[in-house]
Amino acid sequence: MNQQEYYEVSCPYCGEYTALFIDCSVTEQTLIEDCQVCCRPISYQVLINDSNEISVSVRHENE
Numbered sequence: 001m002n003q004q005e006y007y008e009v010s011c012p013y014c015g016e017y018t019a020l021f022i023d024c025s026v027t028e029q030t031l032i033e034d035c036q037v038c039c040r041p042i043s044y045q046v047l048i049n050d051s052n053e054i055s056v057s058v059r060h061e062n063e
């Protein structure tokens with residue numbers, strides 16, 4: 001299984017929603033993406049549990 005899941009997250013800086021594509025074959029991953037609106041780096045911690053439910057926590061990169 002090598003599925004990509006689309007997930008919408010809110011930017012911690014400007015509050016705009018930005019799209020995130022998650023590789024579901026990796027159960028625990030950290031992604032860093034620049035916000036498409038304010039261009040600041042956002043750190044995402046992605047966890048996928050046994051039921052294939054995705055949980056994403058968002059952190060400021062410079063905290």
Ligand SMILES: [Zn+2]
Nearest residue numbers: 011014035038
């Ligand atoms: Zn932003």
